[in-house]
Amino acid sequence: MVREVNVSGAIDCDVHPTVPDMKALMPFLDDFWRETVEERGINSLETVTYPPNAPLTARPEWRNKNGRAATVAAEVTAQVCDRWGAEVAILNCLYGVGLLFSEDMAAAFTRAVNDWVLREWLDRDPRLRASIVVPMQNVDYAVDEIERCARDRRFVQILVLAMQEVPLGRRHLWPIYAAAERHRLPLGIHAGSTYRHSVTSLGWPSYYIEDYASHTQAFQSQVASLVCEGVFAKYPGLKVVLLESGVTWLPGFLWRFSKFWRGVRSEVPWVDRSPAEIVRDHIRLTIQPFDAPADRDCVERAIEHLRSDAMLLYASDFPHWQFDGEETVPAGIPAALRRKILVENPQATYDRLAG
Amino acid sequence: MAKHVVAALGDIPPGTRKLAQLNGRAIVVFNLGGEFFALNNRCPHRGGSLFHGKQTGLVEADGPGNYCYSRPGEIIRCPWHGWEFDIRTGQSWCDPARVRARRYAVGIEPGTRLIAGPYVAETVPVSIENDYVVVEA
Amino acid sequence: MNIEVRQPERGGTQAIKARVGIFDCDIHPKSSLEDLRPYLSNRWWDYLQTYGQRQRHGYVKGFPYPKSQPLASRRDSWPPGGGLPASDLNFMREQHLDLYGIECGIMNPLSPTGQGEQNDELSAAMAFASNEDQLERWNRREPRLKASVVIPYENSKLAVKEIRRRAGDRRFAHVLFLSRTSELLGKPRYWPIFAAAVEAGLPVGVHVFGSSGRPMSNTGWPSFYIEEITEHSASLQASVTSLIVEGVFERFPELKVALIEAGFAWIPALGWRLDQNWRRMKDEVPHLRKAPSEYLREHFWVSTQPMEEAEEPDHVLDIMGWIGWDRILFASDYPHWDFDDPFLALPPSLSEERRTKIYSGNAKALYRLD
Numbered sequence: 001m002v003r004e005v006n007v008s009g010a011i012d013c014d015v016h017p018t019v020p021d022m023k024a025l026m027p028f029l030d031d032f033w034r035e036t037v038e039e040r041g042i043n044s045l046e047t048v049t050y051p052p053n054a055p056l057t058a059r060p061e062w063r064n065k066n067g068r069a070a071t072v073a074a075e076v077t078a079q080v081c082d083r084w085g086a087e088v089a090i091l092n093c094l095y096g097v098g099l100l101f102s103e104d105m106a107a108a109f110t111r112a113v114n115d116w117v118l119r120e121w122l123d124r125d126p127r128l129r130a131s132i133v134v135p136m137q138n139v140d141y142a143v144d145e146i147e148r149c150a151r152d153r154r155f156v157q158i159l160v161l162a163m164q165e166v167p168l169g170r171r172h173l174w175p176i177y178a179a180a181e182r183h184r185l186p187l188g189i190h191a192g193s194t195y196r197h198s199v200t201s202l203g204w205p206s207y208y209i210e211d212y213a214s215h216t217q218a219f220q221s222q223v224a225s226l227v228c229e230g231v232f233a234k235y236p237g238l239k240v241v242l243l244e245s246g247v248t249w250l251p252g253f254l255w256r257f258s259k260f261w262r263g264v265r266s267e268v269p270w271v272d273r274s275p276a277e278i279v280r281d282h283i284r285l286t287i288q289p290f291d292a293p294a295d296r297d298c299v300e301r302a303i304e305h306l307r308s309d310a311m312l313l314y315a316s317d318f319p320h321w322q323f324d325g326e327e328t329v330p331a332g333i334p335a336a337l338r339r340k341i342l343v344e345n346p347q348a349t350y351d352r353l354a355g
Numbered sequence: 356m357a358k359h360v361v362a363a364l365g366d367i368p369p370g371t372r373k374l375a376q377l378n379g380r381a382i383v384v385f386n387l388g389g390e391f392f393a394l395n396n397r398c399p400h401r402g403g404s405l406f407h408g409k410q411t412g413l414v415e416a417d418g419p420g421n422y423c424y425s426r427p428g429e430i431i432r433c434p435w436h437g438w439e440f441d442i443r444t445g446q447s448w449c450d451p452a453r454v455r456a457r458r459y460a461v462g463i464e465p466g467t468r469l470i471a472g473p474y475v476a477e478t479v480p481v482s483i484e485n486d487y488v489v490v491e492a
Numbered sequence: 493m494n495i496e497v498r499q500p501e502r503g504g505t506q507a508i509k510a511r512v513g514i515f516d517c518d519i520h521p522k523s524s525l526e527d528l529r530p531y532l533s534n535r536w537w538d539y540l541q542t543y544g545q546r547q548r549h550g551y552v553k554g555f556p557y558p559k560s561q562p563l564a565s566r567r568d569s570w571p572p573g574g575g576l577p578a579s580d581l582n583f584m585r586e587q588h589l590d591l592y593g594i595e596c597g598i599m600n601p602l603s604p605t606g607q608g609e610q611n612d613e614l615s616a617a618m619a620f621a622s623n624e625d626q627l628e629r630w631n632r633r634e635p636r637l638k639a640s641v642v643i644p645y646e647n648s649k650l651a652v653k654e655i656r657r658r659a660g661d662r663r664f665a666h667v668l669f670l671s672r673t674s675e676l677l678g679k680p681r682y683w684p685i686f687a688a689a690v691e692a693g694l695p696v697g698v699h700v701f702g703s704s705g706r707p708m709s710n711t712g713w714p715s716f717y718i719e720e721i722t723e724h725s726a727s728l729q730a731s732v733t734s735l736i737v738e739g740v741f742e743r744f745p746e747l748k749v750a751l752i753e754a755g756f757a758w759i760p761a762l763g764w765r766l767d768q769n770w771r772r773m774k775d776e777v778p779h780l781r782k783a784p785s786e787y788l789r790e791h792f793w794v795s796t797q798p799m800e801e802a803e804e805p806d807h808v809l810d811i812m813g814w815i816g817w818d819r820i821l822f823a824s825d826y827p828h829w830d831f832d833d834p835f836l837a838l839p840p841s842l843s844e845e846r847r848t849k850i851y852s853g854n855a856k857a858l859y860r861l862d
Contacts, residue, residue, distance in 0.1 A: 200730035217726040221709035230419025252757025262449035263437035270416035407568035434567030
């Protein structure tokens with residue numbers, strides 16, 4: 001198969017292992033929680049962020065006989081590594097443990113998800129890496145889980161969903177970032193919601209297409225919050241990766257944000273340089289979806305607006321159906337940038353990939 | 356550049372400022388505790404009149420949440436978009452490397468070296484004990 | 493040599509005035525509650541005196557995200573004769589309308605208008621009063637200032653009543669919403685308002701701010717004013733998406749929407765994202781007969797203020813070109829602090845033709861005024 005962009009050797013920074021159902025997590029729960037799952041009939045934590053049968057959720061040819069995709073490691077590596085050429089793939093599990101309200105249940109189920117990823121995925125293929133799913137319901141539990149999983153260096157990032165109860169920059173969450181910085185784990189923010197609020201700031205949309213568009217709004221708020229609250233001032237070693245955010249929304253957002261900062265700076269004086277500079281230093285974005293115009297010249301121009309070669313990270317977003325065919329890299333990305341996007345930027349972002 | 360008298364010393368008490376038109380250019384003169392500074396009145400961002408802005412202190416932080424307020428009255432904020440300029444240097448706080456308000460040299464001329472001009476004639480008689488604020492522009 | 497206390501003259505003022513009459517799509521005149529008294533019934537006047545307005549943010553006066561300057565206004569806009577910024581027509585003429593050669597300005601009053609007020613009937617009473625006030629105390633004395641139809645948008649029945657009252661009166665430019673509505677703008681509950689606007693031949697103007705009663709972002713409440721003002725565009729993205737995807741423009745093909753003070757750099761990326769997902773999931777929205785970006789292109793206008801300031805100025809021109817040079821409306825936002833000076837705000841490299849379109853041509857095509 002000849003593709004326009006040869007991806008071999010790349011690091012795929014956003015791949016989704018699908019938990020088939022709660023039964024898969026049972027081996028990783030203790031007696032009480034196993035009993036709880038059975039007794040209370042907790043069968044599934046799938047969320048409507050990706051309705052199971054919606055086109056975006058998975059390409060038809062990638063679905064198994066149960067209609068789910070990416071449920072086992074071999075299936076994923078066959079596609080992402082063997083077929084598409086990635087040398088390494090980073091797994092971001094989006095199973096809906098973040099939506100639970102009980103802190104203790106959330107902690108137990110989150111541990112189970114991370115252990116499932118470890119045993120059923122990382123242990124099965126040396127090309128796989130993963131993010132630590134973090135139970136945001138309780139900051140102490142979140143730190144504990146980071147400490148527990150960070151011992152295994154195949155965990156390369158911590159993972160939270162884009163729509164939270166409070167913006168991610170808020171100070172009571174900072175012990176989580178302290179732990180992440182300590183272990184040199186980037187904070188991965190992935191499209192999705194804990195459903196603490198309506199998915200738009202003006203309520204619940206009627207259509208899924210609107211829902212999916214609402215994630216970029218959350219990313220804007222999160223970038224603003226992390227910068228304004230001073231997370232990067234306090235944790236200069238912290239990197240943030242915006243996963244499945246869309247990319248082309250960022251430059252226009254930074255213009256507005258930086259413009260206002262110049263006049264309102266004294267409200268947040270620890271933001272000691274332009275937000276655009278801080279974001280270019282600390283924040284990275286995966287390239288699927290790219291939210292691009294059809295026109296290749298336009299894509300190139302949109303990338304120029306980012307004013308950075310270092311920000312973009314290769315990702316297929318498998319099994320989400322973001323593109324047709326085998327071209328995992330959006331058309332129009334300049335050839336000169338490819339190696340950076342495919343290999344160098346991910347390597348620079350994820351320290352633990354070096355071993 | 357020529358020297359222009361803009362005010363009598365007593366006209367600009369400490370902590371106040373005065374707007375002057377010199378050769379079609381508006382200049383704002385500040386008295387910071389007895390020291391005089393002058394800036395081009397036109398904000399280099401989008402042209403607001405600095406004279407009409409707020410004179411305030413320097414706001415810094417040694418960490419998130421720790422507001423440090425110093426040098427009261429030594430910063431002028433444009434009345435429009437709020438850009439902050441150090442009155443002493445013209446340096447802007449949001450982009451010190453690239454943006455500054457244009458400074459003018461200000462001196463206090465003792466009365467004997469006064470430059471004669473209509474100002475003197477229009478106001479109080481000249482006295483050699485009076486000091487005048489002179490701007491080079 | 494003199495001591496001058498007037499504001500400095502803009503270079504080239506006379507030349508520019510002669511060439512282009514500026515159409516300013518966003519001016520905020522300030523009336524007081526007392527000014528509205530003649531147009532309020534005793535019932536609602538007394539109510540206001542006793543219980544006051546209740547905006548969904550909780551304060552009697554002021555805001556939980558306090559503004560960076562008093563009344564969010566330019567510090568030099570307080571009239572020398574006293575009163576609040578933009579309350580003195582003569583000073584507004586001197587400092588803004590005459591200074592810049594504003595040929596026509598659209599008033600978007602922000603308070604007291606009752607928009608977003610918890611009580612629908614009070615909101616409607618204040619909307620009526622604000623509209624009367626705009627006509628009597630502003631437009632009649634200064635015909636350059638055109639009115640907006642302030643409406644109690646959370647109650648469509650009462651809003652329609654107010655629109656019908658004003659229909660055909662060409663002193664009104666558009667029907668005014670604030671952007672933080674309690675539901676997404678495309679929701680059917682607002683459709684009767686769009687029907688009435690179209691029936692009256694009026695565009696809808698959506699101006700940022702208001703209080704939806706929901707957290708300010710879809711991930712909760714930010715801490716800072718700088719976050720609030722930066723993130724207005726995010727909520728407009730949601731409402732614009734809603735208007736398009738709900739099929740409002742299929743139902744009302746003549747509806748035109750002006751987005752005011754929301755910035756505009758986000759428009760192309762939103763169109764691209766919606767198109768991408770519509771191509772994949774068209775079956776969800778069979779009522780849409782065109783790509784979302786086509787509806788965006790055909791039914792929306794954007795105001796220039798606050799003008800985008802990219803690190804490389806050419807990038808702003810890219811955005812303007814992608815949006816469409818015929819879609820961009822000049823606005824000053826007088827008297828607010830993030831005001832755009834008409835002579836200095838537009839990218840200097842714009843051609844004369846584009847500049848004229850933005851200053852007035854596009855607004856004249858959109859708004860049918862006396």
